[in-house]
Amino acid sequence: MKPFIQLTDVEIEFPVFDAQSIGLINTVMRFTGMPRSQASSPAPIRTVQALRGINLELRSGDRIGLIGHNGAGKSTLLRVLSGVYEPVQGHIRQYGTVSALTDITLGMDAEASGQDFIITRGIVMGLSRREARAMVEEIGAFTELSERLHMPVRTYSTGMLLKLAFAVATTITPDILLMDEVVGAGDAKFQERAQKRLHDLMSRVSILVVASHNEHLLKSFCSHALVLDHGRIACRGTVDECLAFYHAAE
Numbered sequence: 001m002k003p004f005i006q007l008t009d010v011e012i013e014f015p016v017f018d019a020q021s022i023g024l025i026n027t028v029m030r031f032t033g034m035p036r037s038q039a040s041s042p043a044p045i046r047t048v049q050a051l052r053g054i055n056l057e058l059r060s061g062d063r064i065g066l067i068g069h070n071g072a073g074k075s076t077l078l079r080v081l082s083g084v085y086e087p088v089q090g091h092i093r094q095y096g097t098v099s100a101l102t103d104i105t106l107g108m109d110a111e112a113s114g115q116d117f118i119i120t121r122g123i124v125m126g127l128s129r130r131e132a133r134a135m136v137e138e139i140g141a142f143t144e145l146s147e148r149l150h151m152p153v154r155t156y157s158t159g160m161l162l163k164l165a166f167a168v169a170t171t172i173t174p175d176i177l178l179m180d181e182v183v184g185a186g187d188a189k190f191q192e193r194a195q196k197r198l199h200d201l202m203s204r205v206s207i208l209v210v211a212s213h214n215e216h217l218l219k220s221f222c223s224h225a226l227v228l229d230h231g232r233i234a235c236r237g238t239v240d241e242c243l244a245f246y247h248a249a250e
């Protein structure tokens with residue numbers, strides 16, 4: 001079966017609590033040792049409807065750009081596609097391996113060595129232990145961190161951490177690649193190599209979804225686009241059509 005994603009009437013909403021209620025819950029739990037599940041939650045002061053009535057079908061070969069103003073719902077849609085958020089309504093069907101370059105350092109264990117991080121991520125992404133081990137040398141060379149890979153990642157600078165996470169996330173070619181803007185990591189020299197690696201990966205995957213404000217990138221890599229507006233799909237079409245729609249609405 002070829003990779004696909006199908007979203008039907010997907011809705012996402014976030015409950016928003018005020019800072020005072022959250023502070024109170026945390027204090028009660030700290031003093032009583034009560035697990036969060038047993039603490040009575042305060043009512044949210046409001047809910048933010050981040051996505052409304054999203055119907056979307058992506059097939060092998062689709063390369064889609066997500067366009068929209070800040071807060072329009074682009075990152076939320078990527079997180080639904082990657083399985084991080086479960087819709088409150090509607091449903092998702094999908095087939096194919098997914099890699100999301102959205103939260104690349106998520107779940108990083110500070111005590112693990114760089115080498116352990118590479119191997120663990122490789123296994124999580126579906127490689128055998130032997131295949132995951134084989135990634136270590138290439139990633140060490142690409143990041144110029146070979147000498148540091150035996151040390152815990154808590155000893156790395158922020159730039160080193162990002163470089164490592166980026167290199168790991170871009171080593172394996174998934175069927176479906178989800179990206180939020182273009183991931184930036186490292187100094188200018190690394191950026192240049194990172195862009196090339198990213199562009200190679202983008203051209204290899206079967207389905208690409210990229211949220212970006214960079215029109216050049218959208219025109220270079222995407223055939224079609226969606227304009228999101230307050231959580232709804234306001235326009236679907238070629239990248240040029242969608243950019244024209246987006247600018248006319250500004």
Ligand SMILES: Nc1ncnc2c1ncn2[C@@H]1O[C@H](COP(=O)(O)OP(=O)(O)OP(=O)(O)O)[C@@H](O)[C@H]1O
Pocket residue numbers: 014015016048049050068069070071072073074075076077
């Ligand atoms: N964890 C959260 N809790 C509450 N509201 C949230 C949360 N995450 C996102 N939102 C809200 O959902 C809406 C969509 O946000 P999202 O991050 O998807 O927008 P975006 O289009 O990616 O914006 P940007 O271009 O600024 O990255 C916004 O109103 C945002 O404030």
